[in-house]
Amino acid sequence: MPERSLSVQEVMDKLKELGSRLSESLSKGDVPSVEHRRLSKSNVKFDLNQHTYELGNGSAEIRGDRKSSLKKLTALAFLTRVSHERLEIGLSTTKRDYYYLQKSRHPLLIPSNQAESDDVIRVAEVLHDLSRETFGVVAQSKGYLYGDITLKEPKMTINCMQTGGDGYSVPGNVEYIDIGDSNIKALIAIEKEGIYRNLMELGLPQKLNIGVAMLGGQPSRGMRRMLRKFSDAGYPIGIWTDLNPYSLRIAANIIYGSIQSAHISRLSAPNAKFMGLETQDVDEFFPKVKRVILEPLTEEDLKATNDNVSLPYMQGDDGYWLRENQWFIDNLKKTELEAFNALTKHARDLEEVYLQYLRAKTKEKLNVTI
């Protein structure tokens, strides 16, 4: 059951609720305190059935009678007020903005570094069970969407093929954007810009009735939330990345979420599928150019590969991820999305190369015929 996005008013009410609770404590002469799910790494679990990271049962208390947590409690009230105020007039905030706001509020509230004020934001997220974007603290925007997709922003409705440029630029805060009528069979999330643009230029999204998303490396929070919305709206999502140990992490980040954002369930798209490049693609799609496209694994790549082994999600999916990862250790090779170019003798060949791959993969991984 897809979760309904909260309206701005609902979020503001939620913030106000915390204010009322604190206000009640103070009026009664009680010592205010706030309990929330503990955010430490040790309290993060990977649910192998649900395929998501989530917080365990550990809890933490920010108590008004403890010198150590009084600052955090006060900062939390401050952040809540600031967010409430800014939502009201439709003004967004970045983490860095908030750092400066807290710095200048009162000498007692000055954070020793941005990590301290970021932590207040994380506490607010877990406490209100809202992503920070919901209450206006937005992440950097990154990534594009293209295809016959209609998006309903609070102030306008947009079709992603009519934005010009590189497509619809996914903003930092997508919380209050809803997906409207869209004519796509699937959404393909692509790691790199070059291939995303080629697909646009070749008109493939229209021809195949698909949407394409450009991640630009690790996807932004906005993009992840957007993908979740597509997932919730029932669109099949395929993830298309390079073939290297980091790409596995990009895919996992979309599908399972991350340890850092384990407290925000709405940032992962569990129905999304890893489409490729996967290791079997090397023999299946690039047999003749195999030698050319495979590049040696660097020391860093190897380290990332070894680190991957112990990641929780690696243990799921019947060992699929572990097998993929093991290939890098065995072969000490990797390749990239740009390898498709090696399959062409003429520019006209590229469309066919992509078509062939996409048709095969969407069929295999998403069970979608395009």
Added chain:
Amino acid sequence: MTVDQLRLAAELEAQKMRESNPAQYFERNLHQLGFSDPEHSLLQTLKEMIDNSLDATELGDILPELRLEIEETKDEITLPSQTGRGRKASIYRVRLEDNGVGIMPDKISDSIGKLLYGSKLTTLKQSRGQQGIGISAVVLYSQLTTLRPTTVISKVSGNQNARRIVLKIDVDKNEPVTVEEGDIPSAHDHGTSIELFLPARYSDKVERYLKELSIGNPHMRLALAKRIAGESSELTLERATDQMPPMTKEIKPHLSSIDAGTLYRMAEVDDDCRTLVSFLSKHFATMSGKTARRILQAAKLPPNLKPKSIKADRILEAARNMKLRRPKLDVLSYIGEDELKSSLRNLFPDAEFIDAVSRPPWSYQGIPFRTEVAVAMGGQSVTNYDEQRKVTVIRLANKVPLPYDLSDCELYRAVSEVDWRNYGLDTGERGIPTDSVIFVTSIVASKVPYTSPGKFAVARVAEIHDELTLALQELGRGMRTHIQRKNKEESVAKRLEYFRGYYGILAEEVAAITGVQKLDYEGTIEKLFGRTEADA
């Protein structure tokens, strides 16, 4: 050199020694005795004059009432210096008036104008002037530098008038020379004033010296009127107690405190005793006839041997190998814990903590001594006392401050060797605390072991070191308790301030979110801290 020449050289040296009288000796050695620079000279002069006055009041069981005048005159002289260029120094007039018993008119000249050998050969008594160069040396210094005489006015109780004598010293003869003499009327029943001139320089050290002196002599009242560089000012150090200090007692020396030479000389001048047994039991403390016989037996000397045939080395060795009883110890006039505390309170009215520890008497080498320590901590007056150092160690030897040779002095070293961190103080270089603290370390003794004839520093003697350390450790325990209590109080006050600060902001924020004007949080503060002063 031939045999004759060698003999002649020895004879000439002996002749010189005979010719050298105390006045000549002091004339040559003034710099060693504290007259090395104008500032030091002034302090040394004050010391000698005040010592005399305090002794004169104690003789009559009188609470000392001293009036000191220090005036920088317009005259200057050039003092010889090592560079040969000479140093300019102002001539100061110093006058001290006391309410002591006074000096009999016919003894004034000799007691002020004649330098005496210390004649305390056979008795020991705690006194300020022990080994002292005495007032006469000051008179001599004054005369040698300024060429001016010294004026003494003294009156003893019962006399109609005071005697006024203006005198100089004949250095070659070590005799006073009277310049003027006559009787003058006096408003006082008894007392002495001495006025003299010397090249000097006034500094903060003078006031500190007088203050430190008042710590050692809490029954003293001293009024200082000074005129330096044309500026007049006054300072009165009130007495901290009306109680006279305990009287000191004269005691016989202990055999273990005597060297062989002294023993020979004592035997030489003794004409009364026929046997060594009676000689020893007569002249030495804790020495019964039985003990004397045991010593002589151990020294393999017949008990009826004549004193003049004494074998000093063998007797002293035998005495050392035998456990002699300690001397009687309650012969010392000490300052007292309460008196030390009152004095410090007088000087440092805003000190946060004042305490004193007086150790019971003990002895070293047969000489009774007693250590006392005191401390004043915190407060502006303590911090401001000596701007050059955070920690001041006020050293008193037989109640007289020691302003020089700090680091060579056991009274300082004992302080620096205590690990004050154990007592809650932060310490810096050389183990000296970095908090503002004033220590007083005092020793009274029948004979204080000084490091040099100038009496600037107390030498390290194991027994004294141990006693000082014990006293300081006891003092430290009190300091630690105080510091801990203070830290606790401070931390409660700080915590309250801290909580109020945050709750103030919290209440403002919560009020803003919920849309109310103002939110009271005092109930919560009260719940956390109980009723606070602000509520009361």
